[in-house]
Amino acid sequence: MSNKNGSGLFGTIIWFAIVFAVLAAFYYYGEKESGPGASAASVSFLEGQVDVLNDSLGWKQASDGIVLNEGDSIRTGLGKAVLSFEDGSALRLDALTEVEVVRLSGKSAVFSNKQGRVYLRVKDGTSAQYQILAQEASVSAQGTAFTVACDQTKKTVAVLMVEGSAKVRVERNSDAVESKIESGSKLDLDLSKPITEAVKTSAVDLEIVKSDSFYSWNKEEDIKIGDPLGVLEAVEDAEGIEDAEGEDGSEDVENAEGADVAEDANNEEAKEDQVLDLSQSAPAESNSGIFLKASAQDDGVRFTWVLNQTEAPYGFKISRGTEPNPYYPKNDFVYISSVEAREYTWKITDGKTYHFRICTWNGGKTSESACVVHSNDVQVTTKQASINISGFEYVASELVLGATTSESGVNLSWNKITAPGFQGYKVVRSETDANLYYPKNGYIKWLPDDINATGYTDDSAERGKSYYYRICSLESEAPTYCGNVVQVQY
Known part of the structure; x- marks a missing residue:
């Protein structure tokens, strides 16, 4: 009698093991077939002073190819950097910018823009959802390109839509406001105001974008990888930008969006x-x-x-x-x-x-x-x-x-x-x-x-x-x- 019960229990265990293996294989291969996502962020380009914070020893100088994981941070001084992902997407940092990696799960990539300006180029066809957090705002998109400028001191956030569209959500306590921003549009947030009055949308001022060295650099990078340029079509080549560099060779980091990261070193x-x-x-x-x-x-x-x-x-x-x-x-x-x-x-x-x-x-x-x-x-x-x-x-x-x-x-x-x-x-x-x-x-x-x-x-x-x-x-x-x-x- 005991042998019969034992064999029945053994059969039940085998049955559950088979079901578990089938489900695990289905999940694994289903994820794999959906294409690469955003499970890792590596520093693929750096120029000037770039630091990373990825352990308890504090900030240290970044090296090309270093991999950032959840909880790590990267910041630029008078320089710039690029974070690259497996699906071909890229997050580019302007000078005087700090970003924290909040989540990297393959299907979801979330970054916190602590200060400064970033350009996010999400590869068309990716299965990953990318999101930029900036103070009380979040910007979410798939297959698109935009910049987010954050000024903690002035309590402002500016989103400039280069190509595609994105959803911008502002949350404060139990209140929330959502807006959709399309290519060629700009959204400014004044977070010192009540949430219902904080959002202002307008058309992109192409004259400002044209003369901004950060956009010129991003245009060059997007051309290299064959991505649609959107608003960047209007940007002049680097040699045509008068204020791209100061007399001392330091890069002008005045934000086109109006989030003043640093004053123009060439200002008379x-x-x-x-x-x-x-x-x-x-x-x-x-x-x-x-x-x-x-x-x-x-x-x-x-x-x-x-x-x-x-x-x-x-x-x-x-x-x-x-x-x-x-x-x-x-x-x-x-x-x-x-x-x-x-x-x-x-x-x-x-x-x-x-x-x-x-x-x-x-x-x-x-x-x-x-x-x-x-x-x-x-x-x-x-x-x-x-x-x-x-x-x-x-x-x-x-x-x-x-x-x-x-x-x-x-x-x-x-x-x-x-x-x-x-x-x-x-x-x-x-x-x-x-x-x-x-x-x-x-x-x-x-x-x-x-x-x-x-x-x-x-x-x-x-x-x-x-x-x-x-x-x-x-x-x-x-x-x-x-x-x-x-x-x-x-």
């Missing part, structure tokens, strides 16, 4: 305001790990920078001086605590000429609080501006404020001023107003009659919040003066 006004040659290493007294650009704007000096095989785990400090190569702690400075920051506007509008450098700060983790890596020196003549509001004058150059963070709070420091009728300092803080001043925003600390007071620790700051700070000087025989605005993430 910028050349008057800055001294910068990216074709050479930083000065001998500097380290070439950071390249700094600066230009005078109406609201101050705007800085953008690129890291080259350098990390900034404790943020950055920008130093200002009247002589070349200023440095912290000798010279005036501002502290930028965000390790992801790549731009900053220092509100200096006194019409004077200064030298600036940016550095990675050591966070006070050694016996001497100092910078680790310094950038090149840039020289800028600031624009003159003063604002009179009901008898109060706010001049950004009169007081220079700096800030650091610690366990005890946000540590503010400023230079001592001398003025007749000095009455004291007002420490002003706001979570939302970047143009704060006294008396509009009130104050969190009043330091009366002490002209030697050059510091204050805001111990009421809460972890995880971002604050704007400003110091104002009250004088009986002159208008109230307020210094530069500093933003701190605590």
Whole structure:
């Protein structure tokens, strides 16, 4: 009796094994017959500075042919790169761009565009669904080509449809908006607005596209592989593009979509305001790990920078001086605590000429609080501006404020001023107003009659919040003066 039951059980097991094998074979060969997908991403082209993050050791220089898997990232400095896939599709990165590989499953390829601009060419006939994520937006397509430009600082995303069509979906909490974009169209997202007002579509401005070196490069690449050009038909050849390269040979990375990744190195006004040659290493007294650009704007000096095989785990400090190569702690400075920051506007509008450098700060983790890596020196003549509001004058150059963070709070420091009728300092803080001043925003600390007071620790700051700070000087025989605005993430 037991033998009979045993043989029946054995037969049942054999039957299930056969069924499982048939289903597995059907699934395997069915997948195989559908053609190659996007199960692997390899770096097939790189130019200039390109880094990858594919282990716990941090960013490192990329090599041609390196394979990226789910969770890996790639970023470009003043260079560009191409990720290639088994089905012939390609993701091309413009300069100053960072992309994370979110999913690679053969049937689905998802990438997160953290910053900058990418061009996705999806091979016609592929079985894979490609998707680009950018902040709150996702762009999905098969057999098509488009660019996605992401600016985290401005909270904008721009999609330009080169060929074919794609679906753009924006999600925020429980709300969602979907749009379909066709070849020759452009979709702009302003994610600072309510989701129902964030989407704007328009026709592609061919004059802008024609003169953009990124599109010229993509046209050349698409011609090589025989893909339809769509909008790129209108793009001039590389030699016909006047602003494809600056005098220093660095590539112009101004986005045609309007997501400003970096300022044009050939811009005539910028050349008057800055001294910068990216074709050479930083000065001998500097380290070439950071390249700094600066230009005078109406609201101050705007800085953008690129890291080259350098990390900034404790943020950055920008130093200002009247002589070349200023440095912290000798010279005036501002502290930028965000390790992801790549731009900053220092509100200096006194019409004077200064030298600036940016550095990675050591966070006070050694016996001497100092910078680790310094950038090149840039020289800028600031624009003159003063604002009179009901008898109060706010001049950004009169007081220079700096800030650091610690366990005890946000540590503010400023230079001592001398003025007749000095009455004291007002420490002003706001979570939302970047143009704060006294008396509009009130104050969190009043330091009366002490002209030697050059510091204050805001111990009421809460972890995880971002604050704007400003110091104002009250004088009986002159208008109230307020210094530069500093933003701190605590």
